[in-house]
Structure formats: C-alpha cells, structure tokens
Amino acid sequence: MFHLLWGALFVLVHFGCFLLCYRFFGKNGLYAWVGIATILANIQVTKTIEMVGIVMTLGNTMYASIYLTSDLLNEKYGEKEARKAVWFGFFVMLVTMVTMKMTLMFTPQETDFAQSSLETIFGLLPRLALGSLTAFFVSQFLDVKIYSYLKRIFPKPNQLWLRNNGSTAVSQMVDTLIFCSIAFIGEYTLDVWLQILVTTYVIKFVVSMASTPFLYIARGFKFKEEAA
Structure with missing residues (x-):
C-alpha cells in the first residue's frame, strides 16, 4: 500500500515539475525538460522495486x-520543433554516456568513495547502452511522425487524448521491443524475455496514459512572447 501511494505521489511530482518547467520557461523549458528527463530516467532505471506483485x-x-514533451511541442509548435527536441534528447x-564512461576510466585515489557507485549507475554494459540509444532514437522520431499523422486525421481540440495516447502506444511498443531485443535476447530464455517485454510495455503505457491530463493543462498555457 505504501508503494502504491508513494508511487502515485512520485508520478504527480514528476509531471507537476514538467508543468512548472513549461510555465516558468515556456518553449525553452520544454527543451530543458527533455535534457533533465533523459539524464534522470537513465539514473532512476538502475533501481528496481516491486509494486502490485510486479518487479x-x-x-x-x-x-x-x-x-509528453515531444507531443506538446508537436501540438503547439509543430513537427519541426518536436524533432529538434528529440535530437536534443x-x-x-x-x-552523458560518453563523458561518464571516460570519467570511470580514471583510476580513483585510495580514499575515493564514489567510483563504485558511479560504476553502478553509469557503467552500463555495451549492449544496454546500445539498446537504450537505439530505442530512444527510433521510438522518439516515430512518435513525432505518428502524432503528426494523427493530428491531421483527428485535428479537433477534444481529440488531443487520441493523438497523444495513439502515438505513444505504438512508439513505446517499438521502444520496448528494440531495447529488450538488443539488451536481453540471448541473456534470458524466450518466456522470461517475453515477460520482461510485456510488463515493461504495460507499465510504460499506463504511466503515459496518466500523463494525458497534464498535457491538456500544458496546452492551455499562454505566453505573451508567443502572442506577439
């Protein structure tokens, strides 16, 4: 029960900070958020928890x-701005990967206490690093393309949820499939690999669906410099 309540607060804080970043800094804040989220997501992913019986x-x-950020950029500023955010991410x-790998190559002084912790967080195996980079690159650009396509088919303001969740459902499936294939095929049996694939995707998509109200809130933000 604690993990469920804490998890709900965890989600609210993350998406609440996203709204604050956009509210305070406008479109530039969205690019900043992509950078923040990219780094923190790759740090947070090193920690495992159990919730509702799922690791x-x-x-x-x-x-x-x-x-969420690329969809908002696509919605309010166009596909070109969304693609720019993906390149930035x-x-x-x-x-981050290159500089931290180089950091780990330095021999720590005998009183150093950070090396082992940094190795745990940033010492990704080559397959994990390759899987993460490839999955991000392919899925994010796919999300931008699908969102733009759905925006043409479902252009009404009240169809935002359809554009958002439709593009995310497909692109996150591709993201999960690419990452799990590169990182885990051959490391686990097929049934275990399939379980990892399905549970990872379900969790990602549920979280993405929970972000939809925040997208509606962010779309309503107005900025003086954009009205000029």
Whole structure:
C-alpha cells in the first residue's frame, strides 16, 4: 500500500515539475525538460522495486514525460520543433554516456568513495547502452511522425487524448521491443524475455496514459512572447 501511494505521489511530482518547467520557461523549458528527463530516467532505471506483485525499474515516469514533451511541442509548435527536441534528447544521452564512461576510466585515489557507485549507475554494459540509444532514437522520431499523422486525421481540440495516447502506444511498443531485443535476447530464455517485454510495455503505457491530463493543462498555457 505504501508503494502504491508513494508511487502515485512520485508520478504527480514528476509531471507537476514538467508543468512548472513549461510555465516558468515556456518553449525553452520544454527543451530543458527533455535534457533533465533523459539524464534522470537513465539514473532512476538502475533501481528496481516491486509494486502490485510486479518487479519493475524506476525511470518509467521520467521517460514517459519525454513523449509528453515531444507531443506538446508537436501540438503547439509543430513537427519541426518536436524533432529538434528529440535530437536534443539523443545528444544529451550520448554526451552523458560518453563523458561518464571516460570519467570511470580514471583510476580513483585510495580514499575515493564514489567510483563504485558511479560504476553502478553509469557503467552500463555495451549492449544496454546500445539498446537504450537505439530505442530512444527510433521510438522518439516515430512518435513525432505518428502524432503528426494523427493530428491531421483527428485535428479537433477534444481529440488531443487520441493523438497523444495513439502515438505513444505504438512508439513505446517499438521502444520496448528494440531495447529488450538488443539488451536481453540471448541473456534470458524466450518466456522470461517475453515477460520482461510485456510488463515493461504495460507499465510504460499506463504511466503515459496518466500523463494525458497534464498535457491538456500544458496546452492551455499562454505566453505573451508567443502572442506577439
């Protein structure tokens, strides 16, 4: 019960911070949020918890907020701005991985206490790093394309939930399939791999659906500089 309540608060805080970042900093805040979420999601994912009988990793909320951000950019500013945010997120992820890998190569001084912790967080195996980068790159650009397509088919303001959840449902499935395939095929038996795939996708999509009200709130924000 504690984990459920704490998990609900965890989600509210993440998406609430997303709204504050946009409210205070406008469109630039959305790009900043992509950078923040990309780094934090890859740190949080190293921690595993159990909720409602399912073992899961943290990071799903932060990762889902990247889809939320690109969809909002697409909705209010167009596909070009959404694509720019994806490139920015990919750049942040790549820079973080490269620089932290280089950091770990330095021999720690004998009184150092951080090396082992940094290795746990940033010492991703090559397959995990490759899976993470590839999944992010493919799924995020796919999300932008699908959202733009759905926006043409379902252009009404009250169909925002359909555009958002429709694009996210497909792109997150692709994201999960790519990552689990690159990272885990050959490491686990097929039935275990399939269980990881399904549970990971379900958790991601449920969190993404929970973000929909925040997308409606953010769409209603008005900024003086954009009205000019």
